[in-house]
Amino acid sequence: MRAAVWYGKNDLRTEEREKPSLEDGEVLIKVKACGICGTDLMICNEKFPRSHPPLIPGHEFSGEIVEIKDVSSNLKVGDRVVANPLFFCGRCVACKMGFTNACPKLGLIGVDIDGAFAEYVKASRDKVYKIPSRFPFQNAALVEPVAVAYHAVRISGCKVGDFVVVLGAGPIGMLVAMIAKIAGASEVVLIEVAKYRLELTKKLGFSTIDASGGNVVEKIHEMTEGKGADLVFDTAAVSQTAAQFISLIRPQGKIIILGLYKQPEKVDLFNIVIKEGHILGSRVYTETDFEKAADLVTSGKIKMEPLITHHLTLEEANKGVRLLEQGKDVMKVVLFP
Ligand SMILES: [Zn+2]
Ligand SMILES: [Zn+2]
Known part of the structure; x- marks a missing residue:
């Protein structure tokens, strides 16, 4: 598959990569849209200590399920989804109190493990939310920042x-x-x-x-x-x-x-x-917040269109990051792999 891979300071290259292979309970998503965020800029500028190259960034994404490794799942191939990219330990004090967003082991797809600046990304099936059939992928990708x-x-x-x-x-x-x-x-x-x-x-x-x-x-x-x-x-x-x-x-x-x-x-x-x-x-969000955000976006209560100023291809990922760095005439940059 094609993916934009971060190798070090200001070094983001779009190249051929192995498709992610699934473990039980995971789904493979064909990425349709992925937002570039301030965190991605920090990663590419080596200012996000948690991230280590080589890494495929991208944590604000939506797409279509193309493979499921779990027979008991209520999801099916072809479902249009958005995924909550956070993962946490589930055992620490914060997690047990329900503040999973403050877990000391908190991780993020696209920050700690490979993300969605790629044709395909994998996610845990319980982190995936279906979106309405004709709802635009670019808007759904922005459920995460919402x-x-x-x-x-x-x-x-x-x-x-x-x-x-x-x-x-x-x-x-x-x-x-x-x-x-x-x-x-x-x-x-x-x-x-x-x-x-x-x-x-x-x-x-x-x-x-x-x-x-x-x-x-x-x-x-x-x-x-x-x-x-x-x-x-x-x-x-x-x-x-x-x-x-x-x-x-x-x-x-x-x-x-x-x-x-x-x-x-x-x-x-x-x-x-x-x-x-x-x-x-205020640190990221809980799972309930993510569900609520998905509702706000897909019900149209929040209009995403005016915020999306740049539509780029995967090949242009590096350009997208530079646009954010210059910060001129730019709001949200979305990649369409
Ligand atoms: Zn972000
Ligand atoms: Zn925890």
Whole structure:
């Protein structure tokens, strides 16, 4: 089969590879669409220590079942599916408490083992969800990032009337904004520096603040009559957002961090006490979150089309990663193997 294989820093090559061979309980999926995500960029730039070359990246995928190695499965060849790429130990404290997303042994298809920048990928049959017959594969591939956003909004306790700030208007930031609206937020403001993303965000009907103009904290306090935001989601995870998020919340407001910080940052912990604020980390999603995300996407409650800016072939995988790196005029890149 054809696959884009990562060999080291900036070295992603599309080449011939052996098709994955199945073990009991697994299905072989012919990949129809696979999103490229910030994590894939980190892997390709050797900034994701868990991943080791040679590796086929790709964890946001959908496709069609072509082989099943388990007679008792309720799935059949030809089923159109999306797969939850996470795997966990099932035995540790986190897993036993139901927080499988915080398992210390958490792994991901396309991060820890070969993924879906390929013609075929295998998955465990209990991680596979059917999608409606005519539902577009490219939208289904993005159930994974929707699950990330859904989990963050769920643990934030977002409710009707909340004033929400989202730091970073990349795909995850946009999805958090959409899901916060569905949860009842009265206002969602996205903070971003990239002009293209600001434009797209506005087109989708959200308020935006161009962070390159400064004064983000002042503007949010103006918009909330001095109160501050109920919830702040940090999807950008850079020094500027760490320096800012505590000033953005109201007393007893919550900060939910979804982005992965690359280094320790200076945070104003004096003010977290003064405001009696909450800082929560949000890590991927549970299986229930993934199912919920699949429902949100396939029911059309979340519109994926405006987020997909680039449709590329497997041969163009490297180009797709570079597009994300340059970050210019790009939102979501999807590969069609
Ligand atoms: Zn991802
Ligand atoms: Zn575990």
